[in-house]
Amino acid sequence: xxxxxxxxxxxxxxxxxxxxxxxxxxxxxxxxxxxxxxxxxxxxxxxxxxxxxxxxxxxxxxxxxxxxxxxxxxxxxxxxxxxxxxxxxxxxxxxxxxxxxxxxxxxxxxxxxxxxxxxxxxxxxxxxxxxxxxxxxxxxxxxxxxxxxxxxxxxxxxxxx
Amino acid sequence: xxxxxxxxxxxxxxxxxxxxxxxxxxxxxxxxxxxxxxxxxxxxxxxxxxxxxxxxxxxxxxxxxxxxxxxxxxxxxxxxxxxxxxxxxxxxxxxxxxxxxxxxxxxxxxxxxxxxxxxxxxxxxxxxxxxxxxxxxxxxxxxxxxxxxxxxxxxxxxxxxxxxxxx
Numbered sequence: 001x002x003x004x005x006x007x008x009x010x011x012x013x014x015x016x017x018x019x020x021x022x023x024x025x026x027x028x029x030x031x032x033x034x035x036x037x038x039x040x041x042x043x044x045x046x047x048x049x050x051x052x053x054x055x056x057x058x059x060x061x062x063x064x065x066x067x068x069x070x071x072x073x074x075x076x077x078x079x080x081x082x083x084x085x086x087x088x089x090x091x092x093x094x095x096x097x098x099x100x101x102x103x104x105x106x107x108x109x110x111x112x113x114x115x116x117x118x119x120x121x122x123x124x125x126x127x128x129x130x131x132x133x134x135x136x137x138x139x140x141x142x143x144x145x146x147x148x149x150x151x152x153x154x155x156x157x158x159x160x161x
Numbered sequence: 162x163x164x165x166x167x168x169x170x171x172x173x174x175x176x177x178x179x180x181x182x183x184x185x186x187x188x189x190x191x192x193x194x195x196x197x198x199x200x201x202x203x204x205x206x207x208x209x210x211x212x213x214x215x216x217x218x219x220x221x222x223x224x225x226x227x228x229x230x231x232x233x234x235x236x237x238x239x240x241x242x243x244x245x246x247x248x249x250x251x252x253x254x255x256x257x258x259x260x261x262x263x264x265x266x267x268x269x270x271x272x273x274x275x276x277x278x279x280x281x282x283x284x285x286x287x288x289x290x291x292x293x294x295x296x297x298x299x300x301x302x303x304x305x306x307x308x309x310x311x312x313x314x315x316x317x318x319x320x321x322x323x324x325x326x327x328x
Contacts, residue, residue, distance in 0.1 A: 027186075027218050029244050031271055059221075061242055061251045063267040063274075071279055072266020077240065077253050092265040105265055155272040157242050157251045159219050 025054040030138055030158040032062060037152045041144050043129055044152070048138040055133045055160040056082050062128070062156035064121035068094050068103055075156070076118035080131025085110045087131040089117035116143060123152045133160060186217035188328025193224060193306070196284060198319040200310040205295060208306045210325055215302040217327040219244045222304065224294070224323035226281035229257035238323070239278035243297035243304060250297045252277035270296065280311050284320035292317055 030048050037046075063075040078089035092105040108114040110130060118128035125146035132139045138158060144150050193210055200206045212220065225238035239254035252268040256279035268274040280291035296307040304325050310317045 029219050029249065031249050033271060061240065061253045061267060063251065063269040063272060068264050068266050071256065071264060072254065072268055073274075074265075075253065075267025103264055155251075155269040156267075157244070157249055157269075157271070159221070159242065 025052040025161065027159065027161040028052065028055070030160065032060070032140070032154055032156040032158060034152050034154040038149050039123075039126070039142065039144050039152045040149055041147050043141055043143050045139050045141045046152075046154075048140070048158075050133070050136045050138055050160060053136045058131055058133055058138060058158055058160045060131065060156055060158040062118075062122070062154055064093075065123065065153040066094055066121060068092075074103070074119070074121040076121060076128055078117050078128060078131050080133065082133040084132050084134075085130060087117050089128065089131075091118035091121060091128075093119035093121045120145070122154050123150050125150055126152055131158075186212075186214045186328045188326070189213065190324050190326045191304075193222060193321060193323040193325055196318070196320045196322070199316055200292060200308060200319055201316050202310055202312050202314050205307050205309045206319065208308065208319075208321070209300075210304040210306065212299075212302055212304055212325070212327055214327070217299060220297075220299055220304045220325050220327050222297070222306070222323055222325040224278075224282070224306075224321055226292075227284045227320035228286055229281075237279065237281035239281070239294055241277055241294065241297050243299055245299045247296050247298040250277055252294060252297075254278040254281065254294075256281055276309065282308055282319060282321045283310075284318040290315040290317045292319055 058080040060078050063073050066074045074093045076089050076091035080087040088109040092103045108117040116127040116129050127143050129143040130141040220243045222241050225236045229237050237256050239252045241252040243250050250270045256264045258264050268277045276293045276295045278294035280293045282292040290312040292308050292310050295309040298305050
């Protein structure tokens with residue numbers, strides 16, 4: 001007869017019959033650094049690898065390249081899930097990029113029929129379309145609203161758990 | 162002889178000497194409140210917020226400053242994410258811009274931004290002197306919020322209230 005030993009540390013999942021991500025996927029932070037990547041017209045998905053699967057929610061603060069009245073940059077606060085087209089966000093942009101010191105702010109929800117979750121803040125004619133956890137990947141889908149290639153800029157931090 | 166029952170990996174009960182916080186940070190919130198610290202001209206002050214655990218990998222804090230610097234009755238503030246790497250911090254802040262104007266800005270230390278917020282964390286209603294959140298990082302069991310007085314001439318009193326959450 002084999003007697004099971006006491007687990008020395010709860011931080012050690014070794015010997016458990018389940019995987020760590022079945023217990024609880026550890027919180028992960030993902031830094032986003034896209035600095036002038038050319039994207040074609042239409043939807044473009046940027047993929048970031050996660051260490052664990054099983055994450056259910058993502059939240060992010062993302063910064064674009066356009067200055068708001070020389071005191072900061074326009075960007076977006078977004079949340080996403082492990083399903084497509086469920087994301088939502090707050091976003092703001094200057095009314096005239098880097099010139100006129102007024103901002104517009106909007107709230108968006110893909111679940112409720114909005115096409116995007118951000119204003120045009122990640123490059124000329126570029127919005128954020130969706131945030132999704134897909135297995136062991138974090139997917140940020142941007143949309144180039146123009147008919148020509150544009151440069152994508154996005155810096156930020158995403159928390160997944 | 163008594164045989165040990167198979168442990169349910171989702172349960173923390175029955176484990177000796179190991180708290181849940183030794184394993185992963187239990188969700189909780191902690192108050193942020195300092196309305197008296199005087200910061201000299203150009204100086205930085207580190208406000209340490211005790212989180213009660215050293216295993217948190219990120220912290221989300223919602224902070225509000227004093228009354229808007231243009232004299233409005235509303236308050237300005239910032240939403241900030243901090244990790245154990247100060248270079249990863251990011252903020253999402255608001256500032257009153259006067260009549261018909263309000264600003265919402267996003268800041269990224271990763272992108273080299275000098276600060277994480279607009280200049281909104283001063284007690285005085287003044288467009289001349291002011292305090293901004295410069296850095297945010299998890300260090301040990303604390304959330305360290307570093308505020309900088311952006312005035313090169315005048316000392317200024319910090320005014321910040323809010324909530325930090327982990328888990």
